[in-house]
Amino acid sequence: MIEVIAPGPYATVQDLGRPGYAHLGVPRSGAADEPSLRLANRLIGNPEGAAGIELTFGGARLRFTTGTWVAVTGAACPLELLRPRGTAPDDAAPGEPVPQGMCAPFWVPAGGELRTGTPETGLRTYIAVRGGLDTPVTMGSRSADSLSGLGPPPLRTGTVLPIGPTSGLPPIIVDAAPSPGLGAGVLLVLPGPREDWFVPGALTTLCAEPYEVGQDSNRVGVRMRGARLKRALDEELPSEGMVAGAVQVPPSGQPIVFLADHPPTGGYPVIAVLTPASLARAAQLRPGDRVRFRRG
Amino acid sequence: MRIRRAGEWSLLVETGSLEISHRLDTLLRADRPAGVVEIVPGPATVLVTAPGADLTRLRDRLLHLLETGSTIDAGSAVPAPPVTIPVVYDGADLDEVAALSGLSPGEVVERHTGRELVVGWLGFAPGFAYLTGLDPALRVPRLATPRTSVPAGSVAVAGPYSAVYPSASPGGWRLLGRSTTAVWDVTAEPPALLTPGTRVRFLAVGEP
Incomplete structure (x- = not known):
C-alpha cells in the first residue's frame, strides 16, 4: 500500500480513462500526458494502462508499506528516497535521502518514503508502481475525472492507495529510458473541423505570435491568452462531439485546448485539433508558458 | 452531406x-x-x-x-417501447413556467405528459439527456441565475428541451417536478437509461 503523506498542489489517480462513453456525456478522462503514464508502466513491466498517480507541480510525499518497484516519468522532479532504518546500502546512512532518477525503475523498500520536488519545467509527473494502483473501478476506469466527478476525489493527506498483484507480470528488463523531454514550445495542429466558421486568415493568426498559458488552465483545458480569433459566422453552432486536443474558440476569441477531462460535446467552433504528440505536450504546459501553434 | x-x-x-x-x-x-x-x-x-x-x-x-x-x-427493426418516467409535478418553477407560457399549472403538466419525447443527445453531465419534441407552448428561457445545486431526478425544461437531472449538479433549467426513476447508474451497463434515440413518456403521479 501507499500512504499519502502530502499530495502536492493537486494529485489524482489516473489510468487511460473511460473511452466509449462520450455519447452518454462521459468525458474520457485518464492521464493528461498519456505517453508518460504508458512509459512509466512499461518501465516496471506493467500493462501500459495500469493506474498510477498524476502529480501537478510535484510536491508529493508517499510512504510505501510494502516493498515496490517504482518508475517516475513526465515533468522531471528531483526525487528522493528515504529508506527506513536497517535497509540502507553502505553509501547512505539510515534515514538519509538518496536521490533517484526519472524514467528508470527503482526499488522502494517497505517503510520507504518517496519525495518529489517541484519540476523546473513541465507540469505533470507520473508515478507508476509495479502491480498498478488497485483503487476502485468506475465504468471500467480508476481515473479521477475533474469535470464529471466520476472516480475518486483528488489525493489528500492520509489517502491510502492499495497496490495490485505483481504475479504474472513480465520481468523488469529496462535500466533507464531516455527522457522523452517536453519538446520546444510548439504545438502542431491540423485545421478543422470548423475553420470555415472563422474569418479568412484566422488559422494564420493562430499560428503567428505565441500564446501565453492562462492561470485558469486545468485538466479540462489549457486556456490561451493572445491574438483574438475572429469568427465569420455569428450563428450558434449546434452542440457537437469534441475531441481531446481540440482548439475550441469561445466568444472571447481566446482559444482553449481541450485536455483529458474535456466535455464530450460543445457548442463553440473548433478551429483546429492538436496532433496526438502535441496533445501530450500541451498537457505539460504550465501557467505563464509561451507556446506557438504551427500547422502539422 | x-x-x-x-x-x-x-x-x-x-x-x-x-x-x-x-x-x-x-x-x-x-x-x-x-x-x-x-x-x-x-x-x-x-x-x-x-x-x-x-x-x-x-x-x-x-x-x-x-x-x-x-x-x-x-x-x-421493431422499435423499443418508450421509457415511461413517473413524475411528481411539484417543481419549484412550475408556477412560473405556467405564467411564462400563459397556461395553468395543470395545463403545463398535461402538455408535458401529452407528447412522446425523443432523446436527442447527451451532454452537460454524464447521463444528462436532451429530450426533443417538447410541446412548443412549454418553451421557456433558462433561469437568469442558475441554481448552485439541483437535486438528482429533477425534471426540467429550457428552450426546446426537457431533461431529467441524472445527478445533483448546478443547473439553470426550470424545474417542473421530480422523478424517482434513476436515469444514471454507474454500476449498470449502459449506465444511462436514456440513450440517443430512446423515446420517453412522462407520467404524472402523486407522491411516490
Missing part, C-alpha cells in the same frame, strides 16, 4: 438533422467499423473517433452508410 476531419483520429459527419444522426448512430453501433471507439451523435453531426485506424477507409464507409442508410427501412 460533408465529412470533416477533426484531428488525426476523428471524423465529424455533418448529417444536417437529428434524425439522420440517430440513423447513422444506429447503423454504426449495429456494425461497428474496425477501430471505432467513440460514436457521438449531435443535433446535426455524428463524431466518429478511431485512433490509429485508416480514416480514408472509414470515410468511405461513412459515405456509403449515408447513401444507403436512408433507404434502409427504419421499420424493419
Whole structure:
C-alpha cells in the first residue's frame, strides 16, 4: 500500500480513462500526458494502462508499506528516497535521502518514503508502481475525472492507495529510458473541423505570435491568452462531439485546448485539433508558458 | 452531406438533422467499423473517433452508410417501447413556467405528459439527456441565475428541451417536478437509461 503523506498542489489517480462513453456525456478522462503514464508502466513491466498517480507541480510525499518497484516519468522532479532504518546500502546512512532518477525503475523498500520536488519545467509527473494502483473501478476506469466527478476525489493527506498483484507480470528488463523531454514550445495542429466558421486568415493568426498559458488552465483545458480569433459566422453552432486536443474558440476569441477531462460535446467552433504528440505536450504546459501553434 | 476531419483520429459527419444522426448512430453501433471507439451523435453531426485506424477507409464507409442508410427501412427493426418516467409535478418553477407560457399549472403538466419525447443527445453531465419534441407552448428561457445545486431526478425544461437531472449538479433549467426513476447508474451497463434515440413518456403521479 501507499500512504499519502502530502499530495502536492493537486494529485489524482489516473489510468487511460473511460473511452466509449462520450455519447452518454462521459468525458474520457485518464492521464493528461498519456505517453508518460504508458512509459512509466512499461518501465516496471506493467500493462501500459495500469493506474498510477498524476502529480501537478510535484510536491508529493508517499510512504510505501510494502516493498515496490517504482518508475517516475513526465515533468522531471528531483526525487528522493528515504529508506527506513536497517535497509540502507553502505553509501547512505539510515534515514538519509538518496536521490533517484526519472524514467528508470527503482526499488522502494517497505517503510520507504518517496519525495518529489517541484519540476523546473513541465507540469505533470507520473508515478507508476509495479502491480498498478488497485483503487476502485468506475465504468471500467480508476481515473479521477475533474469535470464529471466520476472516480475518486483528488489525493489528500492520509489517502491510502492499495497496490495490485505483481504475479504474472513480465520481468523488469529496462535500466533507464531516455527522457522523452517536453519538446520546444510548439504545438502542431491540423485545421478543422470548423475553420470555415472563422474569418479568412484566422488559422494564420493562430499560428503567428505565441500564446501565453492562462492561470485558469486545468485538466479540462489549457486556456490561451493572445491574438483574438475572429469568427465569420455569428450563428450558434449546434452542440457537437469534441475531441481531446481540440482548439475550441469561445466568444472571447481566446482559444482553449481541450485536455483529458474535456466535455464530450460543445457548442463553440473548433478551429483546429492538436496532433496526438502535441496533445501530450500541451498537457505539460504550465501557467505563464509561451507556446506557438504551427500547422502539422 | 460533408465529412470533416477533426484531428488525426476523428471524423465529424455533418448529417444536417437529428434524425439522420440517430440513423447513422444506429447503423454504426449495429456494425461497428474496425477501430471505432467513440460514436457521438449531435443535433446535426455524428463524431466518429478511431485512433490509429485508416480514416480514408472509414470515410468511405461513412459515405456509403449515408447513401444507403436512408433507404434502409427504419421499420424493419421493431422499435423499443418508450421509457415511461413517473413524475411528481411539484417543481419549484412550475408556477412560473405556467405564467411564462400563459397556461395553468395543470395545463403545463398535461402538455408535458401529452407528447412522446425523443432523446436527442447527451451532454452537460454524464447521463444528462436532451429530450426533443417538447410541446412548443412549454418553451421557456433558462433561469437568469442558475441554481448552485439541483437535486438528482429533477425534471426540467429550457428552450426546446426537457431533461431529467441524472445527478445533483448546478443547473439553470426550470424545474417542473421530480422523478424517482434513476436515469444514471454507474454500476449498470449502459449506465444511462436514456440513450440517443430512446423515446420517453412522462407520467404524472402523486407522491411516490
